[in-house]
Amino acid sequence: MSTSTAFDPQAYRNALGTFTTGVTIITTRSKDGSPVGITANSFNSVSLSPPLVLWSLAKTSYSLESFTNNQHWNVHILSAEQEALSSRFASRGEDKFAGIELDDGINNTPLLPSCTARLQCRTAFCYDGGDHLIFIGEVLAYDRSDLPPLVFQSGQYALAARKPREGVRLTNEPTQDSAYTEDLLGYLAGRAHYQLLYKVTQAMGPSALDELSFFLLSLLSIRERATLEELNSFLLHTGMRATEPLMEGLENKGLVAIEPGETCAIYALTGQGRESALHQIALAKAVDQEISDRIGPGDAMALKLLLKRVIACSDPGLPDLWSTGSPSSR
């Protein structure tokens, strides 16, 4: 960390960019009544009594005249699903409001739907801020949904992974540096995997299958028909292998039908097997929902996103499970 007094704009922006913000769209109407809107992350709260918020706008902005002419503007705190809307309002498009059905506000100022929170404001002060104008608005009305908010950090969209007030530690014991610790990603991913699977199999009760059979039923519910070789191509990374005796065991349980293929057997779910797979999926979705409710929907979104990134960057070259067109799958 070396102090810089030189203002290379990019380096300075990078330092400032480490300050995390939400993302807002701020709307008003121009003199001719057409809707105007821009994406801004310079928003912040100022005062509680009176309720005041602020944001700043570049003096060179095309929208400056509209915001200085019109005292009324709405701040939309965007939800995690509104990344595309954020990008649309950040560019200088002609028709930013195309296709958007506006909600009714306390006046005619454009009010965008499906946000995390919205503040309907009237300019209280407008201050000079170098190359920007600082708008201070009195909040006249507000509303809020339960949608997880969109986050912006270091030039990238993000989601917040909340840290609970009580730290999450799985153990009370300090561990040696050289030892296996609970902070290893591999340990955490494995334990989370097995605990989630355990919840599903517990819910299945006596009809619960072992993990490999569980996987094979899931695979066949997606791939429909597959040879042993194909099934195993999806299991490469698990260390588990499907074998003919195992498939025959599933046939004996009435879950899998074995068809003679030209060179080797082809496996497919029976009606009962499909029913069993759907039951598995329904239980897995229920566990997913329970965990999402417990950690919060925004945190669940963040977790899934991060797991996908880990999977993408540790993929040993597995075939695409959901791709169609494999000769034996149709």
Added chain:
Amino acid sequence: MSTSTAFDPQAYRNALGTFTTGVTIITTRSKDGSPVGITANSFNSVSLSPPLVLWSLAKTSYSLESFTNNQHWNVHILSAEQEALSSRFASRGEDKFAGIELDDGINNTPLLPSCTARLQCRTAFCYDGGDHLIFIGEVLAYDRSDLPPLVFQSGQYALAARKPREGVRLTNEPTQDSAYTEDLLGYLAGRAHYQLLYKVTQAMGPSALDELSFFLLSLLSIRERATLEELNSFLLHTGMRATEPLMEGLENKGLVAIEPGETCAIYALTGQGRESALHQIALAKAVDQEISDRIGPGDAMALKLLLKRVIACSDPGLPDLWSTGSPSSR
């Protein structure tokens, strides 16, 4: 989402709180030269040319006089590791700076170490903002580290989980609503687990063990000595069971020593077994580091935090792996 024009302070604060921010500590010196500092998340950038930033301070704050008297103040954008510091400076403590070795800045204004970024400022304007004063500062110097920043959202500390510019999708195919999808947490945790384990076992080469043996060696490296029953208590949720023949197999490989106990055999690692376990751990740590480098250290922290939360809320009542004092472990 229903609009409210009533200003119940808590409801209004909750709506505003959905706007995510970083966390800063802002410092100055009082008239008598003693250091003053407060936690603020009202910081934001204003202008690039000249470089201006802003933040606001309650008019009732004990620190108000110091900040209106002294034109010089430093903004510290806190790192994810500085949550405790944030809490310390958010309360009205006598000795907030106790034990902190200050860095050298461009002047005598307190400069805290180990932050994500720091901005050394001089007041340019001070504006009225209802029950707050808005300080606009010219940035005279700045610096930045690679430490992931602390995030604040809805009254909780958080970490940012960045969304890459290109969406992360593991498949190009839309999936049916009723089907097994890649968006199930169970699927993602399982795939991440197996891919990470696969990387470790690939790195082990011919000496790679099967997953259960891998687990048993890890368990014995932590528990030192354990009976079959104890080992299996840690494996309950995996569906895997250690058996006497399996332990004998590990004995034959020279990895495990079997001691006759009073009622049943006690297992411990041999010197070679310990070496093998340490090798496993070193490889698991290397994979951990590789993934952390690829997704970014802040995202890796967020992922581990979220996995711990999932583990904590889906724990089927496993014994604490790291706790000491079990009769047979000493």
